[in-house]
Amino acid sequence: MSEQQARNAAIAGEDACIYAYGIIGAHLAAAGQRKARRALDSHRAWRDRLLAAGDYVPGSAAYELPFPVQDAAAARRLAILVEQRMVPAYADLAASTSGDLRAQAVQAGCECAARSVAWGGPTQAFPGLDSPAAQD
Amino acid sequence: MTWTGPGVQGRAHAGGLGRRGFLAGAAALAGSMALAACSSASPTSADADADAIAVRAQVADAEAALIAQYATTVAAFPELAAGLQPILREHQAHLAAMGTGLATDASTPVGQPPATAAQALIALADAERTAAQQRREACVAASDGELARILALIAASEAAHVPALGEIRA
Numbered sequence: 001m002s003e004q005q006a007r008n009a010a011i012a013g014e015d016a017c018i019y020a021y022g023i024i025g026a027h028l029a030a031a032g033q034r035k036a037r038r039a040l041d042s043h044r045a046w047r048d049r050l051l052a053a054g055d056y057v058p059g060s061a062a063y064e065l066p067f068p069v070q071d072a073a074a075a076r077r078l079a080i081l082v083e084q085r086m087v088p089a090y091a092d093l094a095a096s097t098s099g100d101l102r103a104q105a106v107q108a109g110c111e112c113a114a115r116s117v118a119w120g121g122p123t124q125a126f127p128g129l130d131s132p133a134a135q136d
Numbered sequence: 137m138t139w140t141g142p143g144v145q146g147r148a149h150a151g152g153l154g155r156r157g158f159l160a161g162a163a164a165l166a167g168s169m170a171l172a173a174c175s176s177a178s179p180t181s182a183d184a185d186a187d188a189i190a191v192r193a194q195v196a197d198a199e200a201a202l203i204a205q206y207a208t209t210v211a212a213f214p215e216l217a218a219g220l221q222p223i224l225r226e227h228q229a230h231l232a233a234m235g236t237g238l239a240t241d242a243s244t245p246v247g248q249p250p251a252t253a254a255q256a257l258i259a260l261a262d263a264e265r266t267a268a269q270q271r272r273e274a275c276v277a278a279s280d281g282e283l284a285r286i287l288a289l290i291a292a293s294e295a296a297h298v299p300a301l302g303e304i305r306a
Contacts (some may be wrong), residue, residue, distance in 0.1 A: 091288040126293065127293055
């Protein structure tokens with residue numbers, strides 16, 4: 001995977017997270033909503049950093065939720081899933097780049113993995129790769 | 137939510153990164169991608185291999201120490217076992233991924249545990265923070281792209297152990 005491919009994939013993933021957190025926040029009560037808001041801000045900031053690092057070829061921006069999200073429990077499940085899925089995307093970016101962008105990628109992956117657990121997700125030896133949730 | 141599974145793609149493509157890997161090593165040492173492009177003193181691929189072996193050995197040692205710390209804690213505070221065993225197993229997977237084939241039984245408890253279960257959990261969380269930081273640094277310094285990818289995943293796993301430990305009640 002080239003650096004640009006990996007960066008495009010990470011940006012597309014961040015766009016998906018931003019979309020998902022709009023739905024997640026709508027189904028949570030005050031404390032969860034604040035947590036979702038902080039996560040949303042973080043994903044927006046990482047997307048902007050990735051966009052600033054080079055060219056971006058946008059893909060199709062139609063998202064389909066993996067399951068219906070109509071209550072707080074489903075909203076948390078979606079948050080766990082989208083955070084887990086970002087970790088391998090950032091690991092691929094770390095693999096295909098070096099220096100500052102690699103440092104940013106590994107930092108972003110750590111933040112996503114920690115948030116997935118903070119939302120109640122399981123810990124994983126290789127986050128996003130060894131979870132049934134990530135393989136659907 | 138449908139988007140292409142990046143992990144699968146990464147595994148399929150990661151093998152092709154070795155050639156540019158040793159340039160990345162120079163970049164990491166200098167903290168600058170620009171220098172790698174201008175560097176006239178590229179390390180040989182043998183240097184890059186030796187570098188990757190050294191990094192793997194260092195990470196394997198650190199993982200073995202973490203495993204021992206968890207084993208010591210579980211032995212002293214059996215009530216924490218249910219919460220800690222899954223995390224311990226993840227460190228064993230990290231150790232195995234370093235492929236160094238350590239002969240030592242890393243699950244043997246060593247040293248003295250803290251006085252209370254609560255203190256032991258705090259010590260483990262501190263150790264995980266340090267581990268995640270060390271893995272991030274090793275990832276940035278890695279001369280090999282595939283090694284960088286594994287270290288990024290291990291760093292993320294360890295960063296996520298911190299909130300998990302916070303949920304375990306002493």
